[in-house]
Amino acid sequence: xxxxxxxxxxxxxxxxxxxxxxxxxxxxxxxxxxxxxxxxxxxxxxxxxxxxxxxxxxxxxxxxxxxxxxxxxxxxxxxxxxxxxxxxxxxxxxxxx
Amino acid sequence: xxxxxxxxxxxxxxxxxxxxxxxxxxxxxxxxxxxxxxxxxxxxxxxxxxxxxxxxxxxxxxxxxxxxxxxxxxxxxxxxxxxxxxxxxxxxxxxxxxxxxxxxxxxxxxxxxxxxxxxxxxxxxxxxxxxxxxxxxxxxxxxxxxxxxxxxxxxxxxxxxxxxxxxxxxxxxxxxxxxxxxxxxxxxxxxxxxxxxxxxxxxxxxxx
Numbered sequence: 001x002x003x004x005x006x007x008x009x010x011x012x013x014x015x016x017x018x019x020x021x022x023x024x025x026x027x028x029x030x031x032x033x034x035x036x037x038x039x040x041x042x043x044x045x046x047x048x049x050x051x052x053x054x055x056x057x058x059x060x061x062x063x064x065x066x067x068x069x070x071x072x073x074x075x076x077x078x079x080x081x082x083x084x085x086x087x088x089x090x091x092x093x094x095x096x097x
Numbered sequence: 098x099x100x101x102x103x104x105x106x107x108x109x110x111x112x113x114x115x116x117x118x119x120x121x122x123x124x125x126x127x128x129x130x131x132x133x134x135x136x137x138x139x140x141x142x143x144x145x146x147x148x149x150x151x152x153x154x155x156x157x158x159x160x161x162x163x164x165x166x167x168x169x170x171x172x173x174x175x176x177x178x179x180x181x182x183x184x185x186x187x188x189x190x191x192x193x194x195x196x197x198x199x200x201x202x203x204x205x206x207x208x209x210x211x212x213x214x215x216x217x218x219x220x221x222x223x224x225x226x227x228x229x230x231x232x233x234x235x236x237x238x239x240x241x242x243x244x245x246x247x248x249x250x251x252x253x254x255x256x257x258x259x260x261x262x263x264x265x266x267x268x269x270x271x272x273x274x275x276x277x278x279x280x281x282x283x284x285x286x287x288x289x290x291x292x293x294x295x296x297x298x299x300x301x302x303x304x305x
Contacts, residue, residue: 024186031183036116
């Protein structure tokens with residue numbers, strides 16, 4: 001339907017995750033889960049896809065004794081997101097004409 | 098939120114907007130606890146100090162403000178532990194910069210005036226005629242310094258932050274020290290240290 005849109009970002013959950021991370025320096029897994037309303041399993045899969053593409057960086061650490069997963073956008077992810085929004089705007093402008 | 102292959106352009110933009118707005122709301126809600134906590138402390142300590150000042154021994158009770166800072170920071174530590182964890186954003190960082198800068202300036206002015214009031218420093222050091230000439234120049238210089246320090250924090254430049262502190266506190270006490278036309282020389286110096294120098298620094302940095 002939208003051939004020029006980045007297929008990796010053109011998914012509801014991955015797009016929501018990227019949007020959240022765009023407005024934050026970094027975010028923990030439970031926060032992203034709460035904000036997106038996704039299940040832990042689905043979210044893990046989508047985060048893995050974004051991480052493999054180099055769009056986000058995933059850091060696994062500990063908070064006290066609890067494991068803690070922190071995600072942050074990489075410069076590649078930032079560029080991809082900017083391009084995605086630019087392409088979306090173009091589609092919308094074409095649609096209006 | 099599940100995979101949706103038929104995602105429209107409008108829906109995509111809506112997801113972006115909703116995600117950013119929801120995150121922003123959570124962060125804003127979280128900052129309300131600190132504001133209410135410090136606001137209540139200011140109300141309680143203002144009324145308590147006024148009562149004690151009027152009835153039991155005069156302005157010496159202003160030293161209670163130091164206790165407010167201690168109680169305030171202990172409470173802030175407790176609030177941080179129990180409020181929902183949220184990520185750091187540009188907005189939350191800027192709110193932090195604004196209030197910590199305010200705290201540094203008010204704390205420094207209060208400390209110096211407190212030391213003078215307590216007899217540890219002499220009044221002459223700041224006001225040669227032992228006459229408070231708290232003109233508008235002092236207040237403007239202080240505000241100048243606060244604005245420059247916040248700018249330095251936002252653009253992450255330590256030198257600009259120091260310029261702001263020097264301009265603000267130096268200007269405030271300098272203008273108190275010279276209660277005549279010489280205040281304007283202080284103001285001119287504040288303009289150089291608080292605006293011209295930071296402006297040059299930002300310009301040089303952007304040319305690199």
